[in-house]
Amino acid sequence: MVELIINGSRREVEAATVVDVVRELGLAGRPVVAEVDGAVLTEEQWASTEVRTGMNIELVHFVGGG
Amino acid sequence: MSEANRNSEKQTDTNRNMSSKADWPNETYAGTARDTWRIGNLEMTSRFFLGTGLFPNPFVQTEAIRASGAEVLTFAIRRVDLESAEDDSILQHLEPGAFQFLPNTSGSRTAEEAVRIARLARASGLSDWIKVEISADERTLLPDPIETLRATEILVKEGFTVLPYISDDPVICRKLEEAGAAAIMPGGAPIGTGLGILNPYNIGLIAEEASVPVIVDAGLGTASDAALAMELGASAILMNTPVAKAQDPVGMALAMRLAIEGGRLAHLSGRMPKKRYASASSGLQSLIVE
Numbered sequence: 001m002v003e004l005i006i007n008g009s010r011r012e013v014e015a016a017t018v019v020d021v022v023r024e025l026g027l028a029g030r031p032v033v034a035e036v037d038g039a040v041l042t043e044e045q046w047a048s049t050e051v052r053t054g055m056n057i058e059l060v061h062f063v064g065g066g
Numbered sequence: 067m068s069e070a071n072r073n074s075e076k077q078t079d080t081n082r083n084m085s086s087k088a089d090w091p092n093e094t095y096a097g098t099a100r101d102t103w104r105i106g107n108l109e110m111t112s113r114f115f116l117g118t119g120l121f122p123n124p125f126v127q128t129e130a131i132r133a134s135g136a137e138v139l140t141f142a143i144r145r146v147d148l149e150s151a152e153d154d155s156i157l158q159h160l161e162p163g164a165f166q167f168l169p170n171t172s173g174s175r176t177a178e179e180a181v182r183i184a185r186l187a188r189a190s191g192l193s194d195w196i197k198v199e200i201s202a203d204e205r206t207l208l209p210d211p212i213e214t215l216r217a218t219e220i221l222v223k224e225g226f227t228v229l230p231y232i233s234d235d236p237v238i239c240r241k242l243e244e245a246g247a248a249a250i251m252p253g254g255a256p257i258g259t260g261l262g263i264l265n266p267y268n269i270g271l272i273a274e275e276a277s278v279p280v281i282v283d284a285g286l287g288t289a290s291d292a293a294l295a296m297e298l299g300a301s302a303i304l305m306n307t308p309v310a311k312a313q314d315p316v317g318m319a320l321a322m323r324l325a326i327e328g329g330r331l332a333h334l335s336g337r338m339p340k341k342r343y344a345s346a347s348s349g350l351q352s353l354i355v356e
Binding site for chain 1: 117118119120121127140141142143144145146148153154155156157167169170172182185186187189190191192257283284304305306307
């Protein structure tokens with residue numbers, strides 16, 4: 001288990017990489033963008049980006065707006 | 067008549083108007099037949115950018131988008147709600163590839179925050195256009211001109227197609243253009259107020275001086291506001307609340323589209339000069355009264 005800060009909240013996950021985090025949160029296949037410790041990732045980078053305790057992950061998407 | 071009947075009648079009216087689009091003078095009048103415009107590599111016919119917030123439901127939003135004829139849709143970037151299992155992505159309701167997406171940096175207060183949101187938006191792979199929107203305070207949501215200029219400079223260097231939302235000040239608009247903005251988007255009035263164009267002189271001057279498209283963004287309330295913006299020389303309109311918060315958003319989307327087309331055609335056609343006193347249409351020669 002690793003403890004991550006995801007979208008501002010502490011959360012324990014089994015995940016080893018960002019792609020695992022996205023899958024574990026039930027977001028696989030959804031148009032989500034990930035940022036890890038301030039660096040924006042392309043989706044291709046998810047599988048090679050390992051997660052460690054204390055990492056700060058933001059998962060964002062498009063919402064309605066002007 | 068019941069509320070439901072009234073609504074269905076309204077819906078029919080809207081459909082009739084839309085299907086009569088082929089009879090619209092625009093289709094046969096040569097003056098606007100090839101009146102396209104361009105941002106970056108995208109050539110457009112529609113001069114209506116539509117926001118996607120505040121609609122009562124996805125069905126009404128989809129119909130309003132269709133009625134508007136918009137080719138460009140705006141979005142915001144927010145955290146995914148991890149507590150909600152359902153797919154709340156707005157994109158699931160839109161036909162893939164049918165629109166140019168214009169994400170905004172709303173919620174940012176500094177250039178750095180706006181740049182961060184812009185990079186997140188581009189990493190979606192959906193668009194490299196970005197509407198820079200940096201609010202100085204929550205009460206007015208007025209754009210911070212200094213931070214907007216800084217963010218524009220950074221994002222242009224990073225290869226974004228940058229469309230800054232900015233106050234209706236001709237000088238800051240010129241500086242944004244010099245910084246490489248692909249279009250300038252002055253507000254008519256504060257976001258969501260529906261007050262219309264508070265300073266037509268400034269909007270007219272900005273449109274006259276700019277060599278990139280000027281898109282009047284924010285503060286408009288109804289169709290006459292959109293027509294006025296186009297008459298003043300704007301290339302296009304960006305709006306959200308006036309459509310989404312109308313009693314009939316689909317009808318209002320069509321009303322705005324027609325007003326934009328009418329205002330554009332009036333601008334191209336050249337209005338008559340204003341006069342202080344009357345001037346008879348038939349002259350005073352050969353009067354039958356002595």
